[in-house]
Amino acid sequence: xxxxxxxxxxxxxxxxxxxxxxxxxxxxxxxxxxxxxxxxxxxxxxxxxxxxxxxxxxxxxxxxxxxxxxxxxxxxxxxxxxxxxx
Amino acid sequence: xxxxxxxxxxxxxxxxxxxxxxxxxxxxxxxxxxxxxxxxxxxxxxxxxxxxxxxxxxxxxxxxxxxxxxxxxxxxxxxxxxxxxxxxxxxxxxxxxxxxxxxxxxxxxxxxxxxxxxxxxxxxxxxxxxxxxxxxxxxxxxxxxxxxxxxxxxxxxxxxxxxxxxxxxxxxxxxxxxxxxxxxxxxxxxxxxxxxxxxxxxxxxxxxxxxxxxxxxxxxxxxxxxxxxxxxxxxxxxxxxxxxxxxxxxxxxxxxxxxxxxxxxxxxxxxxxxxxxx
Numbered sequence: 153x154x155x156x157x158x159x160x161x162x163x164x165x166x167x168x169x170x171x172x173x174x175x176x177x178x179x180x181x182x183x184x185x186x187x188x189x190x191x192x193x194x195x196x197x198x199x200x201x202x203x204x205x206x207x208x209x210x211x212x213x214x215x216x217x218x219x220x221x222x223x224x225x226x227x228x229x230x231x232x233x234x235x236x237x238x
Numbered sequence: 239x240x241x242x243x244x245x246x247x248x249x250x251x252x253x254x255x256x257x258x259x260x261x262x263x264x265x266x267x268x269x270x271x272x273x274x275x276x277x278x279x280x281x282x283x284x285x286x287x288x289x290x291x292x293x294x295x296x297x298x299x300x301x302x303x304x305x306x307x308x309x310x311x312x313x314x315x316x317x318x319x320x321x322x323x324x325x326x327x328x329x330x331x332x333x334x335x336x337x338x339x340x341x342x343x344x345x346x347x348x349x350x351x352x353x354x355x356x357x358x359x360x361x362x363x364x365x366x367x368x369x370x371x372x373x374x375x376x377x378x379x380x381x382x383x384x385x386x387x388x389x390x391x392x393x394x395x396x397x398x399x400x401x402x403x404x405x406x407x408x409x410x411x412x413x414x415x416x417x418x419x420x421x422x423x424x425x426x427x428x429x430x431x432x433x434x435x436x437x438x439x440x441x442x443x444x445x446x447x448x449x450x451x452x453x454x455x456x457x458x459x460x461x462x463x464x465x466x467x468x469x470x471x472x473x474x475x476x477x478x479x480x481x482x483x484x485x486x487x488x489x490x491x492x493x494x495x496x497x498x499x500x501x502x503x504x505x506x507x508x509x510x511x512x513x514x515x516x
Contacts, residue, residue, distance in 0.1 A: 154301055163300050168321060208389050209431025209471055211296060233433050 155206035157185045158195070162211040171218045200229035240338075240412035244283035245486050245511035247422040247479045248276055248368040250292070251504035255367060256322050261501045269371075272495035272508040277372035279510050286416040287335045287379045289342070289405065291478040292364035292423035293387040298356060306393045307351070307401065310359030310382035311339035317361025327370040332361060335379035338412060342381065345408035351401060359384070364423050364475075385481065387424060387474040395462045398477040399455055402484020409485075422482035424475025426496070426505040432471055438498045439469050443505040446476060447493055450509070455488040472504065479509070486511035 161182070165171045174181045182192060194202040198221060204212055216226045254261075254269060261269070280288070297319055299305060314331040318324055346353050359382050369376070383405075386392060393401075402420075409418045426446060427439040442465060449458040462480065466473055483491065490512035498505045 156301065159301055163296055166296065204431070208296070208301075210388055211431075213431035213435070214296070227435060230431065230435055231433050 153206070154208065155188075155191055157187050158191050158203065159207050159211060161185045161187070161195070162207055162215040165215060165218045174218065175220060200226065201233045204230060204233055240409055240414055240416040240418050242406055242409045242420070242485065242513045243285055243417035244280060244419040245482050245490075245513060246276055246280060246419065247425075247482050247507065247509045248273070248372065249425060249504055249506040249508070250364045250367040250423045251428065251499075251502040251506065252320070252322075252363050252367070253502035253504075254371065254506075255326055255363070257501065261499065265497060265499045265501060268495060268497040269499065269506060272497070272506070273368070273371040274373070275494050276368070276508055276510070277374060280372060280374055280419060280421075283419055284417055285378060285419045287338050287381065288374070288419045288421055289338070289381045289383060289409070290365050290368075290421045290423060291383045291385055291481050292362075293475055293478070294384045295362050295364060295388065297360050297362045298384065299386075301389065304386060304389060305354035305384070306386050308354040308356050308359070308384040309339055309343055309346075310334060310356045310384075311336050311343065312357050312359060315359050315361050315380070315382055318366040319360050319362055323363050323366060327366050329366075329376055332369075332376060333379045335381050338379075338416070338418065339381045341412050342383075342405065342408045345411065346404055349404045349407070351404060353383075356384075368421060368423050385477055387477050392474055393477065395459045395466070395477060395480055398480045399459055399484040402481035403487070405481065406485040406487070420482055420485050422478035424478045425473060426476060426507045427470055428472030428504040429470025430472050434470050436500070436503045437470055438500065438503065438505045439473070440498045440505060442469050442473070443496060443498070443507065447496060447507065450479065450483060450491040451493065453488045453491060455483065458483065458488075479507075482511060486513060
């Protein structure tokens with residue numbers, strides 16, 4: 153299943169202006185999305201494994217690029233999930 | 239009536255542009271040579287319009303409204319949209335062909351297909367990278383067709399083949415003395431945002447290409463229906479190649495180049511079909 157509001161957040165951050173705002177301060181952007189507490193906590197803690205179960209993999213990869221995680225670190229974390237072909 | 243003057247396929251991995259400088263000289267030569275040959279064939283076909291089948295990478299559609307297939311009918315199409323691609327391919331719009339798009343839609347609905355319609359379809363890298371790298375004249379009118387290769391549920395492989403057959407029928411019944419091409423964009427194996435990210439499944443790719451070469455649509459569809467769920471998610475874009483194969487009547491496949499390119503994390507494939515071999 154997809155988490156709608158998590159997916160919507162990641163989708164919306166494709167807008168460069170929104171991405172800039174997000175990088176400047178996540179809290180005010182996250183407040184606009186009806187994220188469940190554990191989902192919001194996973195976003196705030198960059199919990200790749202948790203989030204990977206709830207969004208499309210393309211959006212997941214894009215999000216962590218926008219959020220500033222290095223490609224190497226993202227690869228390390230996503231490969232550690234062992235959850236292929238989600 | 240119009241003529242189906244050429245059928246083509248090409249990979250479109252973003253890193254082909256974004257990280258070109260990181261690609262080894264040997265792979266740069268392979269990719270550049272493949273795109274150049276593709277461009278030469280497209281130019282030689284003297285096309286009046288080009289139908290491009292590509293996925294939408296979360297640009298036009300979201301999970302609140304996600305069509306399986308959508309036809310762009312606008313007179314212009316905005317794009318590319320990605321900032322990193324605009325630098326290399328500085329176009330704000332590319333021309334459409336509303337008459338051809340409308341005829342494809344009419345033919346589709348008559349044939350039992352119900353594609354969605356976009357009057358302003360944004361062209362992301364899936365459409366623009368093959369056009370740019372192959373040096374296709376940006377004034378060539380295009381009809382963009384989105385196949386959902388990104389988010390399940392996907393159109394079945396057999397449905398994609400049938401869609402290609404219908405597309406050829408639409409082109410050949412299009413009034414006017416037009417030369418029309420079809421370009422499938424995407425594939426071959428790659429994995430994005432998954433535990434297997436970066437993995438290129440070369441054995442799968444080569445088996446897949448062998449099926450295209452053999453031309454047996456049933457065997458190809460069986461193979462892909464079974465194997466696509468087992469390989470990286472990006473391979474789903476081979477559905478677009480299947481539609482091209484359907485447009486060619488399952489014949490005339492010619493591989494231009496296949497290169498597994500780790501630097502762009504894609505098994506890169508380039509091909510054309512000879513419509514005259516029908």
